[in-house]
Amino acid sequence: MxxxxxxxxxxxxLGINRRNADYTLRYNPRHLYPLVDDKLQTKRLALEAxxxxxxxxxxxxxxxxxxxLADMLRPHDSFVIKPAHGSGGNGIVVITGRMRRMYRxxxxxxxxPDELAYHVSNTLSGLYSLGxxxxxxxxxYRVQFDPVFEAxxxxxxxxxxxxVFLGVPVLAMVRLPTRASEGKANLHQGAIGVGVDIAxxxxxxxxxGNETVDExxxxxxxxxxxxxxxxxxxxxxxxxxxxxTGLGYQGVxxxxxxxxxxxxxxxxxxxxxxxxxxNGTGLVHRLRAVEHRHRELDSVQARVAFARAHFAxxx
Amino acid sequence: xxxxxxxxxxxxxTIIALIVFAYKVFVLHFPLSPDTTSDSWEIEVRAAFRAxxxxxxxxxxxxxxxxQFALIDENFISRGYGFSxxxxxxxxxxxxxxxxxxxxxxxxxxxxxxxxxxxxxxxEAKSEPIKPAGYEGAHRAAADTLIADIRAHSADLDSFVTxxxxxxxxxxxxxxxxxxxxxxxxxxxxxxxxxxxxxxxGIAARMVHGLRLRELQRDLQPVSWLEVADKGVWRPYDMTxxxxxxxxxxxxxxxxxxxxxxxxxxxxxxxxxxxxxxKESALSSAAIRGKLxxxxxxxxSLLSLPIETQAVYQVLLxxxxxxxxxxxxxxxxxxxxxxxFMPVLIALAFRETQLLWGIVLFALVVGLGxxxxxxxxxxxLLLVPRLASVLTVVVLLMALISVISFKLGIERGLxxxxxxxxxxxxxxxxxxxxxxxxxxxxxxxxxxxxxxxxAVAYLVMSVGALRHLVFVFPELLLVxxxxxLLLGRYSGYRLTELVRFRALTRE
Numbered sequence: 023m024x025x026x027x028x029x030x031x032x033x034x035x036l037g038i039n040r041r042n043a044d045y046t047l048r049y050n051p052r053h054l055y056p057l058v059d060d061k062l063q064t065k066r067l068a069l070e071a072x073x074x075x076x077x078x079x080x081x082x083x084x085x086x087x088x089x090x091l092a093d094m095l096r097p098h099d100s101f102v103i104k105p106a107h108g109s110g111g112n113g114i115v116v117i118t119g120r121m122r123r124m125y126r127x128x129x130x131x132x133x134x135p136d137e138l139a140y141h142v143s144n145t146l147s148g149l150y151s152l153g154x155x156x157x158x159x160x161x162x163y164r165v166q167f168d169p170v171f172e173a174x175x176x177x178x179x180x181x182x183x184x185x186v187f188l189g190v191p192v193l194a195m196v197r198l199p200t201r202a203s204e205g206k207a208n209l210h211q212g213a214i215g216v217g218v219d220i221a222x223x224x225x226x227x228x229x230x231g232n233e234t235v236d237e238x239x240x241x242x243x244x245x246x247x248x249x250x251x252x253x254x255x256x257x258x259x260x261x262x263x264x265x266x267t268g269l270g271y272q273g274v275x276x277x278x279x280x281x282x283x284x285x286x287x288x289x290x291x292x293x294x295x296x297x298x299x300x301n302g303t304g305l306v307h308r309l310r311a312v313e314h315r316h317r318e319l320d321s322v323q324a325r326v327a328f329a330r331a332h333f334a335x336x337x
Numbered sequence: 338x339x340x341x342x343x344x345x346x347x348x349x350x351t352i353i354a355l356i357v358f359a360y361k362v363f364v365l366h367f368p369l370s371p372d373t374t375s376d377s378w379e380i381e382v383r384a385a386f387r388a389x390x391x392x393x394x395x396x397x398x399x400x401x402x403x404x405q406f407a408l409i410d411e412n413f414i415s416r417g418y419g420f421s422x423x424x425x426x427x428x429x430x431x432x433x434x435x436x437x438x439x440x441x442x443x444x445x446x447x448x449x450x451x452x453x454x455x456x457x458x459x460x461e462a463k464s465e466p467i468k469p470a471g472y473e474g475a476h477r478a479a480a481d482t483l484i485a486d487i488r489a490h491s492a493d494l495d496s497f498v499t500x501x502x503x504x505x506x507x508x509x510x511x512x513x514x515x516x517x518x519x520x521x522x523x524x525x526x527x528x529x530x531x532x533x534x535x536x537x538x539g540i541a542a543r544m545v546h547g548l549r550l551r552e553l554q555r556d557l558q559p560v561s562w563l564e565v566a567d568k569g570v571w572r573p574y575d576m577t578x579x580x581x582x583x584x585x586x587x588x589x590x591x592x593x594x595x596x597x598x599x600x601x602x603x604x605x606x607x608x609x610x611x612x613x614x615x616k617e618s619a620l621s622s623a624a625i626r627g628k629l630x631x632x633x634x635x636x637x638s639l640l641s642l643p644i645e646t647q648a649v650y651q652v653l654l655x656x657x658x659x660x661x662x663x664x665x666x667x668x669x670x671x672x673x674x675x676x677x678f679m680p681v682l683i684a685l686a687f688r689e690t691q692l693l694w695g696i697v698l699f700a701l702v703v704g705l706g707x708x709x710x711x712x713x714x715x716x717x718l719l720l721v722p723r724l725a726s727v728l729t730v731v732v733l734l735m736a737l738i739s740v741i742s743f744k745l746g747i748e749r750g751l752x753x754x755x756x757x758x759x760x761x762x763x764x765x766x767x768x769x770x771x772x773x774x775x776x777x778x779x780x781x782x783x784x785x786x787x788x789x790x791x792a793v794a795y796l797v798m799s800v801g802a803l804r805h806l807v808f809v810f811p812e813l814l815l816v817x818x819x820x821x822l823l824l825g826r827y828s829g830y831r832l833t834e835l836v837r838f839r840a841l842t843r844e
Contacts, residue, residue, distance in 0.1 A: 026835050029842040039668055040828035085719075112774055140717035147720030149770065210775065234840045299840050 034304030049270025058289040077163040100164040105150040111208030113150025168278035176240040188316040189264040192308040194218040195300040217301030221334035223253025229299040257326045347819035354815035377451040383609040388438035393602040398591035403458030406450040414445035462566035465541035470533035479513040502579035541566035545592040557610040654807045659794040671831030674787040684794035689755040706765040728762040
């Protein structure tokens with residue numbers, strides 16, 4: 023056991039205690055959390071800074087507004103309903119189409135308007151929100167994802183998670199939905215995470231659960247060596263989010279839309295740690311390097327250049 | 338950065354706690370384990386007499402608290418009598434008086450004497466007046482000869498007194514002593530003569546009366562011994578052995594020549610003394626001892642609270658213990674539980690149900706509640722009404738389990754009522770959500786984790802020695818707090834992470 027602890031430490035693997043004690047508690051001031059915990063606020067901030075986000079169709083904040091849900095949804099064939107204060111991807115419903123009065127979910131299942139209204143009502147009551155506080159439901163544009171990951175994802179929207187520390191992208195992965203995750207891109211719900219080489223934007227091996235895999239479990243296609251398009255642009259986008267929120271340690275979730283390009287989906291103040299397994303590397307060494315050098319890096323270009331130069335896979 | 342601050346804070350908390358702890362253990366002798374018992378005696382003086390319609394005044398010596406015996410719960414029972422107490426010459430004396438009384442009268446003095454020390458109490462004797470014996474003629478000559486004789490055989494005060502007692506104890510061999518003692522001397526007479534002779538030799542001494550504390554005895558006679566002023570303190574001497582040491586069951590009551598009770602205005606005084614042994618825990622006697630030594634410390638401790646409140650705190654003080662365990666299990670081991678402190682509260686409920694039954698009942702209520710919750714899910718209820726419905730069902734389930742188990746003759750089933758129902762309801766709700774969103778496996782894993790943590794917390798909280806320690810030495814919780822603070826900055830791996838990140842340890 024002691025040997026294993028030593029090997030983990032040598033690999034620079036960041037544990038949850040350390041993430042909390044040395045990074046989130048130290049670099050993420052509590053008063054900034056509402057900016058990212060409330061997805062409406064994140065959206066507004068991003069729009070103010072000129073960063074693209076999925077278009078907002080509407081917000082339901084009160085129980086009586088649910089009656090107007092059907093009217094609000096009428097102009098849109100596909101959309102996403104999510105809690106403004108959700109966490110871990112809970113409470114997100116992706117509707118891909120319609121069938122008479124019914125809505126088709128990302129997994130192909132049909133749900134009725136009543137069921138959808140019930141879901142929104144649950145969301146308002148705080149069922150999916152952090153701490154169970156009353157919440158709002160956001161209805162927004164469903165991303166038409168870029169075909170680049172088509173061969174290696176099973177329905178749903180794959181997204182790109184980039185861990186940004188003090189403005190420097192340190193680790194990235196692509197999250198691919200699987201049959202088990204029902205179209206959701208959250209690892210704990212069964213999606214797989216594929217590491218991305220910061221230097222080149224090419225995918226590496228993947229993590230499914232806590233295990234390393236090389237093929238997508240549903241399509242069987244190899245997940246490695248796929249090039250993420252516009253990688254430099256993505257890194258710069260992620261880096262800018264640091265100034266947007268003021269959080270020192272954050273996970274930025276980006277989706278690639280077929281026509282709109284990269285969109286910021288959400289920002290996470292306590293990003294998960296399995297991204298390390300996906301990349302086959304620990305975070306600690308990279309975070310240390312950034313802590314030493316970040317003062318010299320005064321622009322987004324400099325930060326991205328630093329990241330691409332120092333955080334190549336296996337380097 | 339703040340780490341030094343944290344270390345200093347934890348260190349200071351620990352040191353303070355350990356100092357208070359050490360003081361209570363080594364100075365006040367608070368018991369470290371729960372079952373040490375010590376002895377207390379109930380003492381009763383019953384004074385009965387007949388009054389004849391004239392003013393009556395009864396004076397009685399009563400004992401005072403010493404470092405050997407503490408007197409508590411003193412009661413002076415008299416009907417229609419005025420009562421006063423004062424200190425006379427180092428004695429405590431009470432006086433009952435009435436203008437008019439007739440017929441048989443009974444007055445009581447009751448107290449509990451609790452042993453707080455085994456050594457004879459230290460009483461100051463500073464420049465005590467020496468009352469000359471006033472011997473004349475043959476008596477004076479006998480006394481002088483006796484003193485000269487004893488001086489020749491003794492080196493210091495102690496051996497002088499011992500030698501004197503030896504002479505007085507066997508007067509047949511010493512005609513001087515026999516002359517002074519008179520015919521058929523009793524113990525009191527011998528003490529009185531000893532006091533006189535010591536006075537002639539320029540040594541202050543006095544007669545002391547007390548009780549010998551037995552298991553149970555009625556019609557007890559006071560015992561008397563000699564006290565000699567030696568280097569500023571009164572030292573006791575046993576008149577039969579001559580030793581400057583008394584058995585530790587002698588309760589010192591009063592000193593002087595006067596009897597226990599003096600009665601004026603009435604006749605047929607009948608005095609009865611009784612003692613009865615009461616066994617009780619060493620804890621209360623340590624508390625009394627603490628009260629005598631440092632009044633503040635015990636007065637502001639849990640032991641000064643009423644017994645029922647003490648019982649509440651005995652449970653409450655265990656909660657931090659459970660919480661600490663939870664911190665270790667969650668942050669160092671990495672066990673997943675429903676709700677942060679839910680397992681501790683369940684563990685408290687286990688205290689009443691016992692472990693096995695607790696787990697069975699908990700699983701039963703949560704299992705059935707989950708079934709109901711899944712059924713309610715079809716009705717698409719709003720969150721709060723749904724929670725209230727589950728709560729109602731939980732309460733009904735608990736009642737049902739109690740009734741059925743009672744009918745079946747399983748007493749333990751009744752204790753299901755002690756489960757915190759709100760916590761159960763929230764557990765059911767959380768579990769059903771995890772079940773839906775992350776699958777049954779995860780839900781059962783977390784449920785099992787919670788139950789396992791509750792069981793471990795219960796086992797730790799039911800260690801009698803620990804329970805005793807935190808209640809008697811609540812300052813030890815500061816040590817626990819210091820450890821918790823340090824764990825608050827623990828940034829090492831959780832044990833479960835060793836498994837989680839095992840892919841990264843393979844080369």
